[in-house]
Amino acid sequence: MRESGRRRKEHVWDKGPLNGFLYCPDCGSKLYFSHPSRLKTSGTYLCGYYLHYKKCSTHYIRRDELEPVVLAQLRKDCAFAREHEDDFLKMVEKKTRQQGEDAFRQGEREYGEAKSRIEEIDQIINQLYEDKVSGGLSAERFSIMLTKYEEEQETLRGKCEKLQVQITAARTTSDNAKQFIRVVRKFTEMQELTPEIVATLIERVEIGQAQTIDGVKKQEIRIVYNFIGNIQE
Ligand SMILES: [Zn+2]
Numbered sequence: 001m002r003e004s005g006r007r008r009k010e011h012v013w014d015k016g017p018l019n020g021f022l023y024c025p026d027c028g029s030k031l032y033f034s035h036p037s038r039l040k041t042s043g044t045y046l047c048g049y050y051l052h053y054k055k056c057s058t059h060y061i062r063r064d065e066l067e068p069v070v071l072a073q074l075r076k077d078c079a080f081a082r083e084h085e086d087d088f089l090k091m092v093e094k095k096t097r098q099q100g101e102d103a104f105r106q107g108e109r110e111y112g113e114a115k116s117r118i119e120e121i122d123q124i125i126n127q128l129y130e131d132k133v134s135g136g137l138s139a140e141r142f143s144i145m146l147t148k149y150e151e152e153q154e155t156l157r158g159k160c161e162k163l164q165v166q167i168t169a170a171r172t173t174s175d176n177a178k179q180f181i182r183v184v185r186k187f188t189e190m191q192e193l194t195p196e197i198v199a200t201l202i203e204r205v206e207i208g209q210a211q212t213i214d215g216v217k218k219q220e221i222r223i224v225y226n227f228i229g230n231i232q233e
Contacts, residue, residue: 011035013043016063017198018070018205024049025206025222027056033063045207057209061219069221070205071193077223077231078184078201085181092177092228104167111163114156121149121156176227183227201225 015033022031022045029048036043045066047059081088128145131137137145180201187197208220224230 015043016067017193017195018063018066018202019045021198021202021204023204023206024056024059025208025220026059029056031059031061031207047207059207059209061207061210061221066207066221067193070223071190073221073223073232074193074197074201075190077225078187078190081181081184082188088181089177092180092231095231096229107163107166111160111167114160114163118153118156118160121153125149180225180227203229 013033013035019033020030023029024031024047027047027049031045032048032051034044034046034051042063044060044062047056049056050058125146128137128142128149132139132142183200186200190197203224203226206220206222206224208222210217210219212218222230222232
């Protein structure tokens with residue numbers, strides 16, 4: 001905001017509650033609000049990469065067409081979460097398990113391997129001390145090897161910490177789903193999209209490029225929720 005200088009009288013556009021939450025799934029850019037040429041219409045959103053560099057595709061979507069779709073999906077998912085809690089938990093767990101199972105298993109395997117290598121190095125280091133004491137290893141050689149193994153252990157410990165975080169995240173899926181249900185309970189009446197509803201429930205919404213297939217316009221609108229991610233399909 002400028003304090004000095006010429007002040008231009010500008011219309012303040014309502015960019016809508018979804019502004020800032022919309023993303024292009026093709027290039028990863030945010031979608032930006034583009035104000036309408038006439039005051040009566042509600043404006044549109046466009047892929048930022050297209051808007052600024054004329055790259056990617058438009059990913060054009062009208063605000064007044066997007067909001068009812070998102071609201072309807074939100075109401076459907078939230079009603080399901082509220083009214084069929086057990087089924088909802090099972091569905092989210094199944095969905096997340098499918099997505100993360102491979103990564104989870106690989107994480108656990110890598111963690112196990114790193115842990116046993118750390119123990120192995122402990123034994124090697126013990127042996128180094130014994131060799132040094134018995135005179136089988138020079139002080140210089142001992143010091144070089146000790147440093148080498150200690151560095152390897154350090155790296156492995158860092159790796160284990162990271163893997164631990166990933167594994168824990170995968171295990172807390174069920175807690176996340178329960179957290180989502182708790183949040184959903186706050187919004188029993190969703191008559192319209194408000195900034196509070198959007199910020200509480202939604203992480204982002206991905207807007208595909210509209211396509212006309214056999215004369216029918218199709219555009220993917222994919223909601224990614226806070227806590228549980230995407231549950232469509
Ligand atoms: Zn894009």
